[in-house]
Amino acid sequence: MLTNLTIALDMMGGDYGPRSSIPAAVSAVNANANLKLILCGNEQVIAKQLESLDSLSHPRLIIRHCNDVVTNACEPAVAIRSKKDSSMRVALDLVKSGEAQACVSSGNTGALFFMAHYVLKMLPGVKRPALISAVPTERKNPVYLLDLGANVHCDAQMLYQFGIMGSVVAGQALGCDNPKVSLLNIGAEDIKGHDEIKQAAQLMQQSDLINYIGYSEGSDIFSGKADVIVCEGFVGNVALKTCEGIAKLIMKKFTRALEKHVVYKCMAFMLAPIIKKLYKRVNPDQYNGASLVGLRGIVVKSHGNASAKAFHAAIDEAVKEVERQLPDKIAAIFEKTHSKDTVANQ
Amino acid sequence: MLTNLTIALDMMGGDYGPRSSIPAAVSAVNANANLKLILCGNEQVIAKQLESLDSLSHPRLIIRHCNDVVTNACEPAVAIRSKKDSSMRVALDLVKSGEAQACVSSGNTGALFFMAHYVLKMLPGVKRPALISAVPTERKNPVYLLDLGANVHCDAQMLYQFGIMGSVVAGQALGCDNPKVSLLNIGAEDIKGHDEIKQAAQLMQQSDLINYIGYSEGSDIFSGKADVIVCEGFVGNVALKTCEGIAKLIMKKFTRALEKHVVYKCMAFMLAPIIKKLYKRVNPDQYNGASLVGLRGIVVKSHGNASAKAFHAAIDEAVKEVERQLPDKIAAIFEKTHSKDTVANQ
Numbered sequence: 001m002l003t004n005l006t007i008a009l010d011m012m013g014g015d016y017g018p019r020s021s022i023p024a025a026v027s028a029v030n031a032n033a034n035l036k037l038i039l040c041g042n043e044q045v046i047a048k049q050l051e052s053l054d055s056l057s058h059p060r061l062i063i064r065h066c067n068d069v070v071t072n073a074c075e076p077a078v079a080i081r082s083k084k085d086s087s088m089r090v091a092l093d094l095v096k097s098g099e100a101q102a103c104v105s106s107g108n109t110g111a112l113f114f115m116a117h118y119v120l121k122m123l124p125g126v127k128r129p130a131l132i133s134a135v136p137t138e139r140k141n142p143v144y145l146l147d148l149g150a151n152v153h154c155d156a157q158m159l160y161q162f163g164i165m166g167s168v169v170a171g172q173a174l175g176c177d178n179p180k181v182s183l184l185n186i187g188a189e190d191i192k193g194h195d196e197i198k199q200a201a202q203l204m205q206q207s208d209l210i211n212y213i214g215y216s217e218g219s220d221i222f223s224g225k226a227d228v229i230v231c232e233g234f235v236g237n238v239a240l241k242t243c244e245g246i247a248k249l250i251m252k253k254f255t256r257a258l259e260k261h262v263v264y265k266c267m268a269f270m271l272a273p274i275i276k277k278l279y280k281r282v283n284p285d286q287y288n289g290a291s292l293v294g295l296r297g298i299v300v301k302s303h304g305n306a307s308a309k310a311f312h313a314a315i316d317e318a319v320k321e322v323e324r325q326l327p328d329k330i331a332a333i334f335e336k337t338h339s340k341d342t343v344a345n346q
Numbered sequence: 347m348l349t350n351l352t353i354a355l356d357m358m359g360g361d362y363g364p365r366s367s368i369p370a371a372v373s374a375v376n377a378n379a380n381l382k383l384i385l386c387g388n389e390q391v392i393a394k395q396l397e398s399l400d401s402l403s404h405p406r407l408i409i410r411h412c413n414d415v416v417t418n419a420c421e422p423a424v425a426i427r428s429k430k431d432s433s434m435r436v437a438l439d440l441v442k443s444g445e446a447q448a449c450v451s452s453g454n455t456g457a458l459f460f461m462a463h464y465v466l467k468m469l470p471g472v473k474r475p476a477l478i479s480a481v482p483t484e485r486k487n488p489v490y491l492l493d494l495g496a497n498v499h500c501d502a503q504m505l506y507q508f509g510i511m512g513s514v515v516a517g518q519a520l521g522c523d524n525p526k527v528s529l530l531n532i533g534a535e536d537i538k539g540h541d542e543i544k545q546a547a548q549l550m551q552q553s554d555l556i557n558y559i560g561y562s563e564g565s566d567i568f569s570g571k572a573d574v575i576v577c578e579g580f581v582g583n584v585a586l587k588t589c590e591g592i593a594k595l596i597m598k599k600f601t602r603a604l605e606k607h608v609v610y611k612c613m614a615f616m617l618a619p620i621i622k623k624l625y626k627r628v629n630p631d632q633y634n635g636a637s638l639v640g641l642r643g644i645v646v647k648s649h650g651n652a653s654a655k656a657f658h659a660a661i662d663e664a665v666k667e668v669e670r671q672l673p674d675k676i677a678a679i680f681e682k683t684h685s686k687d688t689v690a691n692q
Binding site: 073075110136137138149152153184187189191194217219220221231235237238239240243244245248249250252253257275 | 419421456482483484495498499530532535537538539540563564565566567568569577579581583584585586587588589590591592593594595596598599600603621623
């Protein structure tokens with residue numbers, strides 16, 4: 001365990017802003033004696049909320065005042081150009097300068113992605129960063145799904161690189177050497193899908209950096225047959241949000257079905273905590289956040305409507321990634337690939 | 347109600363073949379006195395199964411012997427070229443010749459799509475047919491989702507046409523004049539998504555054939571905010587199969603959670619029928635099948651692992667589509683568009 005952990009938080013993002021980020025920050029430093037948090041945002045608002053939680057003078061909660069906020073409606077290009085004193089930008093700058101080892105934000109995903117890309121830059125050899133999250137499966141271990149929306153369209157090389165980065169993340173998180181990597185497709189047979197997927201499958205098959213096990217369909221995501229599932233950002237985003245939608249639908253329909261009968265109605269009351277817990281478990285993005293991989297720094301994106309508990313979970317995720325030194329591990333693999341390519345091209 | 351309904355069934359497709367298609371055919375004709383079914387497949391196998399159900403001499407169950415079967419591994423091009431006496435092809439030929447008004451198959455989706463396209467041809471003005479299915483929502487009415495995998499990639503014009511066809515299907519099924527049409531995207535804001543989606547949104551916005559309401563995200567599918575949601579086949583297929591997967595996961599995790607406590611264990615037993623019913627309801631594709639729209643004939647695709655009940659539901663869906671005269675209604679709209687375009691180009 002690292003003894004000196006500093007994480008920068010964008011306190012002003014998401015639907016609840018400081019109402020969820022401040023209780024999360026307080027509980028996170030109280031739970032981890034090695035953790036120092038730099039709270040980026042409006043000093044007055046943060047100080048007032050900290051005071052209400054008797055934590056204004058906490059030695060490991062440092063306020064960094066920022067004049068601006070990146071709103072959800074803000075276009076990424078505008079955010080980069082004119083939001084230099086926003087809580088999101090300052091948090092990223094702190095990672096860039098080395099003052100913080102990671103940053104967490106629940107703000108505008110598109111702006112965060114482009115700003116992180118612009119401020120932190122990519123690791124050598126990486127074509128594009130990707131958004132990755134752990135998704136629950138029928139087995140004990142989750143599956144790591146990427147890209148979740150950072151890149152709308154992806155070519156074969158990008159999908160292949162996502163496979164490598166996903167392997168590193170899953171390998172570290174699950175403690176295994178050869179995570180099983182699969183490509184999300186519309187059928188399990190080789191003839192299915194479009195050219196980019198077929199070419200990516202070939203690249204993965206030929207690579208000794210990836211334990212490629214073939215295609216997965218949407219219904220296979222949760223079976224646990226793969227440790228990493230790769231897809232383009234548009235598809236991953238729709239798949240993850242579809243999960244969120246259907247989980248909500250099932251829970252609602254189930255509760256409604258129970259309420260129709262007196263006997264079941266009493267059960268509904270008793271079952272409520274189980275249903276709630278389950279709903280959280282099948283909504284991993286909402287709970288643990290997603291991470292940007294491929295950058296020269298650690299950035300964790302908490303869900304836009306993250307509660308204090310969910311924001312705390314995203315801080316914990318950032319802590320784990322610092323401890324696992326994810327960017328260094330990914331850089332090492334890409335360096336190996338690069339020197340191999342150079343040798344192959346000589 | 348039509349008094350003379352004839353539907354051709356591919357008896358040999360899907361995971362269970364005649365084991366599910368024959369009981370489905372028997373129960374369908376028994377439930378609808380106007381319905382005649384032409385059972386395409388191996389005569390011996392069908393006759394034996396019909397006999398076991400005391401229905402060999404049923405006057406409205408006609409066997410049409412076919413020597414061949416399109417397997418799941420069969421490539422579409424091979425199926426078209428060399429499976430002319432397959433149960434799938436014969437069922438489609440019966441629609442083409444007018445002997446049957448619709449056909450139902452639970453066989454190889456890709457082969458069925460290409461063969462139907464080849465045999466029946468497209469309606470004038472339609473660029474590509476699409477696979478559509480009703481998906482449950484939080485409200486009373488379902489939402490019609492298309493394309494579900496018939497076209498891997500789609501350009502703006504195709505997406506726009508899917509919006510028109512989806513409008514006709516939803517309008518007829520829900521009995522409303524102006525179904526709300528939405529495009530599936532990775533965000534609700536105008537700047538989100540790729541060029542094809544943005545262009546399709548423009549086409550829909552400018553059209554008086556579509557009541558376009560803007561973008562939906564994956565999580566909105568089930569909210570009931572739209573009556574029709576349009577996406578490219580790759581995305582729709584992944585979304586639908588993801589629903590199937592997550593529904594299975596939730597049901598499993600819920601049952602497992604209940605089994606951990608003695609009190610809940612008894613409940614699990616009592617709740618089993620509710621859970622089963624709910625699972626079926628959130629798996630519409632598995633239950634009612636999906637339809638190919640845009641062709642000069644009605645083709646309903648039942649799920650590959652359709653039970654007898656599910657195959658019966660797909661036959662009922664085909665009956666409804668015949669009664670609603672869907673291809674004629676779609677043709678009429680496209681004729682209107684075409685004459686408009688001609689006028690506009692003069």
